[in-house]
Amino acid sequence: MSELWLWIVLGCLAAYAIKMLGFLVPEKVLENEKVTRAAGALTIGLLASLTTVNAVASGTEVVFDARIGALVAAAIALILRAPFLVVVIVGAGAAALLRWMGWG
């Protein structure tokens, strides 16, 4: 089994274990406001970081290329309340267009 497969299987097991954990631990532990707030903040922080990495990282370099156009176009689509799938297509279209025009 390749290393990628190993981590995929472990990731699936961990995801299920975390879901089940909520059903098994005493309610007081997870009802703790600090824990709930940390879980929420973690979600926001991870998604912000994933957005950033996918927009500007190229290995260990920060580069500004067609993906910045995708970021801006997606933000405009979200402000206009476009549904998720439309936002994704707008992002792809912006990056493809900028690249076709010879940038990034």
Add this chain to the structure above:
Amino acid sequence: MTPATKIGLSIAIATGLYAISYGALGVAAGLNVLQVSVLSLLMFTGGSQFAFIGVIAGGGTPGAAFGAATLLGIRNAVYGMQIKSMLRPRGLTKVLAAHVTIDESVATASGQSDPAEQKLGFWVAGLGIYVFWNIFTLIGALLGDALGDPKAWGLDGAAVAAFLGLLWPRLKSAEPIAIASVCALATILVIPLVPPGIPILVAAVLSGVWGFFGKGPATEGLEPDIEPKPSDRGKP
């Protein structure tokens, strides 16, 4: 159809559809069709799946992808507790309920006040999304496979848009916006300093600590990607 059934079904279709983008991006990131599908069948929590392929696409190791996906799944434990106290599932029902405990099924259940409707909402949304999510993952993965050069189609831009789309509904007040901004900035600062994949984990630690010692409302960040009442989308 009861109101909860209707809401559950509409969320199932809307959420399931965006698995097309997950499937296509997964293949573009370098996973094969089977690997992309296994994640939808067994990991089954959209944000974590996007995180996994997002780290791989950025050149991170599978171990770092696992780390990001697992950390992003932690909120599901909080959801599990909510569903446990709402539905009181037992035995095999509990085993199945845990698997479909995700943002959207929990939000559908929480949006109902009648206990029977809560139960119906949870199961219709949870099982419905499971079915549609897996069908559209496969369609997306096969499409991605057929497309060829992912960059020419702007699929790397699609990934950026997808993550922003997942983040957006959670930015409803000043504190989430501050957390997101600081984490984005910290990510840019550490990208040149550490191996690919690690900047995401740095942001995870930063935001987790911020949340733990912060003073904002306890539910920040725990909003569904697609809300139970589509008409309310985007309103504060």
